[in-house]
Every structure is written in C-alpha cells, then in structure tokens.
Amino acid sequence: MTMADKTKREPVPRGLARTGPVILSYGFRPFFLGAGIWSATAMALWIIEVSFGIGLGGSLGGSAWHAHEMLFGYSSAALAGFLLTAIPNWTGRLPVSGKPLLGLVSLWAAGRLVLLWPALVGELTAVAIDAAFLPVLFLICAREIVAGRKWKDLKVLAALLALASANGYFHYANFVLGDVALPSRLAVGAYMMLIMIIGGRILPSFTGNWLKKRGVAHLPSPYGRFDTAALLVALVALLAWTMSPDHALTGVACLAAAGLHGIRLLRWRGWTTAPESLVLILHLAYGFVVLSFAALAAAAFGQLEPVAALHVATAGSIGAMTLAVMTRATRGHTGLELRASGLTRLSYAAVLVAGAIRPLTAVLPEVRVEIIELAGAAWILAFTLYVVEYGPVLLRKRKDLLAPRGSL
Known part of the structure; x- marks a missing residue:
C-alpha cells in the first residue's frame, strides 16, 4: 500500500484542539449548540413581540428581525456547524478548531446581540457586524474545498x-427600500438548494447503510442523471420564484x-426506515x-397566500432538516449510538408539528x-429538547477520536 492510498483510507481525526475547551475542538459543537439555543430564544422573543409588542429589533x-434571525441567525449557525464538520470529511483536510473557531463563533454571536437593539452600537455598525459572518464562513469553506480539490462541491x-x-x-x-421580501426569498431559495444538494448525498447514503445492516437487498437509487435534472429544474423554479413569485410560469x-423531487424522494425508499426515526426524519424533512x-406553485396561481407558502419552506423544510442533521451529526461525532432516543423522537414530532401548522394562518x-x-411553542420545544439532551454531550470530551462511517 502506497502512502497516498493509506492517506486516502484513513479517517479524519476528530477533536484536534486538545488543549482548550472541548466545545472548540470541532465546528459542530459550538455552532449546533448556538443554533439550538438561539432558535428557541429568538422564537420565544418573537411570540412575545406578536403578543405584547416590545419593540424587538x-x-x-x-x-x-424575526425573518432575519430565522434565516440568517439560527439557520446560518446550523449551516456553519454542518459545513465545518462535513468539509473535512470531503477533503481529508484538518478542521477549523481552537482560537480560529472561537473567533468565528464570536462573530456570529455578536451579530445576534447587536441586532436585538441596533441603537446600542449604531445601525451601520450593527449591520456590518452581522453581515461579516457569512462572507468569512464562505472564505473558510472555499479555502478548504479548493485546497482539497473537491471541485464537485463548488455548488x-x-x-x-x-x-x-x-x-x-x-x-x-x-433600511432603504422598506421591503425585505426579495432577499428573504433569495435566502430561502439558497437554503432549499443546499437541502436538495446535500440531501441527495446523505439521504441515500444513510438509508443504504441502515438497510445494509439489516440485510435488505433493495437499496436507495444512487445519484444519477435524474437527480441532476431534478436539481436543475429546482434551481430554475427557485430563481423564477425569487424574481417573480406570482407569475404563471413560476407556478x-x-x-x-x-x-421531480417527489419521485426523487421515493427513489430513496424512506418508508423502509420507519423503525429508526434518526433516518426517517431526513426523509420527512x-x-x-x-x-x-407545491405550495409555491399554489401561491403563484393565486390559490394560497404567499406568506403561508413561504412558511412551508422555512418552518417545514429548513426547520425539520436542520434539526435532523444536527441530531444525526451530534450523535455520530460524539460517540453516541446512531439511534434516536425518546427525547430526540419527541423533538422531531414537535418540529414537524410546527412546520405543519404555521402555514394555517392563511386559512x-x-x-x-x-x-x-x-x-x-412547538418550535421552541423541539430545539429546547435538542439543547437539553445534547448540550452536555457537546460540552464534554468524547471517548473516540475517530468519526464513525456514515456520521456525515
């Protein structure tokens, strides 16, 4: 075996920053914990704002403020935790940890604080602090993907x-136009594309691994031309919706x-994973x-309120998938058994309820x-349960320094 072959086959070491706090040893730890805490906190603040009016933001x-913190606050933390954990797996390079990770987390947290009351630091300063996080995350991810020559991950x-x-x-x-609908749609479209791209990688993989362990011969369909076509059609649809949400062609x-994505989902045979919620939730999400x-199409044809359709994508797609990935990755990278606990299953039920009933405001x-x-309340319960169950796990040392196969 050559040295190159050995390098390719060896798993990526975990917990590389061994001298500092455990939570800074790997990207998923602080960002998943932060995403869970802020998701529940921001939603609680929003409910108080709706009910009593406290001048939030x-x-x-x-x-x-509510739209921003759901799209660019909690969601960006969940995305950062995933990318900073998955990209080292994709590239074989060492993960961001220690002081650089602390700096990135601090930048994200600072954005949350200053946007609560921008007047404390000045509006321009608050915006500059918040707007800096995603470009910095982009540069870090770009450096790793390019250095690892993983050109297929440029999407x-x-x-x-x-x-x-x-x-x-x-x-x-x-601040200038007085309407955040267009950038909100652009952000939702970007998250939807990420879910479809990454989901197309992890859903058939995790499902296949689970079925193989049980001796099932009929496995999910691997990525092929159909998946590429489905992603391209989705990209066109989301671009059309972003620019002209009420046009018939958008519908x-x-x-x-x-x-196409309904067929794609069926090809992954999610119904066979019903006994294991940790896998099933990915398919439900x-x-x-x-x-x-379907909801965006109905809105384009004037059959559904646009805000209701938007919340199917946000509270439903983004909310359920982020929680599904956070729980799966946390268990896989902290040495826990890849099996949903009772609290985890309850959190899944809560986030699915939140996604299902939030659009009913239109009806x-x-x-x-x-x-x-x-x-x-269902949303808060879902992410509070995540923090309660996995917060202590994210803060303590793990026994195994190597990530198990199929954890991300």
Whole structure:
C-alpha cells in the first residue's frame, strides 16, 4: 500500500484542539449548540413581540428581525456547524478548531446581540457586524474545498455565496427600500438548494447503510442523471420564484420541481426506515421540500397566500432538516449510538408539528396569533429538547477520536 492510498483510507481525526475547551475542538459543537439555543430564544422573543409588542429589533422592525434571525441567525449557525464538520470529511483536510473557531463563533454571536437593539452600537455598525459572518464562513469553506480539490462541491459554495449576498441585501432592502421580501426569498431559495444538494448525498447514503445492516437487498437509487435534472429544474423554479413569485410560469416550474423531487424522494425508499426515526426524519424533512414547491406553485396561481407558502419552506423544510442533521451529526461525532432516543423522537414530532401548522394562518386568519403561538411553542420545544439532551454531550470530551462511517 502506497502512502497516498493509506492517506486516502484513513479517517479524519476528530477533536484536534486538545488543549482548550472541548466545545472548540470541532465546528459542530459550538455552532449546533448556538443554533439550538438561539432558535428557541429568538422564537420565544418573537411570540412575545406578536403578543405584547416590545419593540424587538429596534429600527430593524419586529417582523424584519424575526425573518432575519430565522434565516440568517439560527439557520446560518446550523449551516456553519454542518459545513465545518462535513468539509473535512470531503477533503481529508484538518478542521477549523481552537482560537480560529472561537473567533468565528464570536462573530456570529455578536451579530445576534447587536441586532436585538441596533441603537446600542449604531445601525451601520450593527449591520456590518452581522453581515461579516457569512462572507468569512464562505472564505473558510472555499479555502478548504479548493485546497482539497473537491471541485464537485463548488455548488455548495455557490449557495453559500447567495446566502451571504442575500443577507447584505436584506439590510439594504429593509433600511432603504422598506421591503425585505426579495432577499428573504433569495435566502430561502439558497437554503432549499443546499437541502436538495446535500440531501441527495446523505439521504441515500444513510438509508443504504441502515438497510445494509439489516440485510435488505433493495437499496436507495444512487445519484444519477435524474437527480441532476431534478436539481436543475429546482434551481430554475427557485430563481423564477425569487424574481417573480406570482407569475404563471413560476407556478409551472414549481409544479415540475415538486413532481421531480417527489419521485426523487421515493427513489430513496424512506418508508423502509420507519423503525429508526434518526433516518426517517431526513426523509420527512425532504418531504417538506416537495410540499414547499407545491405550495409555491399554489401561491403563484393565486390559490394560497404567499406568506403561508413561504412558511412551508422555512418552518417545514429548513426547520425539520436542520434539526435532523444536527441530531444525526451530534450523535455520530460524539460517540453516541446512531439511534434516536425518546427525547430526540419527541423533538422531531414537535418540529414537524410546527412546520405543519404555521402555514394555517392563511386559512384561519381570525386565529392568526393563536396559531403563531402554538407553532412557536412547538418550535421552541423541539430545539429546547435538542439543547437539553445534547448540550452536555457537546460540552464534554468524547471517548473516540475517530468519526464513525456514515456520521456525515
């Protein structure tokens, strides 16, 4: 065996920063913990704002603050935790840890604090602090992917760049144009593409590994031309929705994307994973992608309120998938058994309930506040359970320094 072959086959070491706090030993630890805490906290603050009006976000405005913190606050932390953990697996390079990781986490946390009350540091300073995080994350990920020569993963960078651009434009649109709908759609579209790209990698892999252990011969379909076609149609649909959400052609494109990704999901044979929630939740979360495209099509044809369709994608697709990935990766990279616990299953149920009932404000406007409160409570429960169960795990040393196969 040559040295090159040996290097390729050896797993990437974990927990490389051994002299500092354990939580800074790997990217998923601080960012998943931060995402869980902030997701629950930001939602609680939003419910208080809706119910009592506390001037949340200062000059940013309560609604804009809520949209921003869901799209660029908690979601960006969950994405950072995933990318800083997955990219070393893809490239074979060492992960970001220790002081550089602390600096990145601090930048993200600073953005959350200054946007709560921008007047404390000045609006421009608050915006500059918040807007810096995603470009820095992009540069770190780009360096690793390029250095590792993983050219096929450049599409992940494209989505990350779109998110960084959307965040910057969000602030401009809010303060200058007074309307954040376009940058919000751009951000949702970027997250949807990431879910479809990354989901196309992990869902068939995790499902196949689980089925192989049980001696099942009929495995999920591997990536092929059909998947590429489905992703291209989805990209066209999301671009059309971003630029012209109420155009008939947007509706047609979204319907086509819903059909193709519905078939794609069926090809992964998710129903066979019903006995294991840790795998099944990935398929259910991807099911919200299909529902999202159907909802966006209905909105384009004037059959559904646009805000309701948007929340199918955000509370449904993004919320369920981020929690699914956070729990799976946390268990896989901290030496826990790859099997959902009772608390984990409860958190899955809660986030699915939140995604299912939040769009109902369009159908039942007379109880809009009550629906928001109920959906928000389910959301808070889901991510609080994650923090309660996995917070201590993320903070303590793991026994195994090597990541098990199939953990990401």
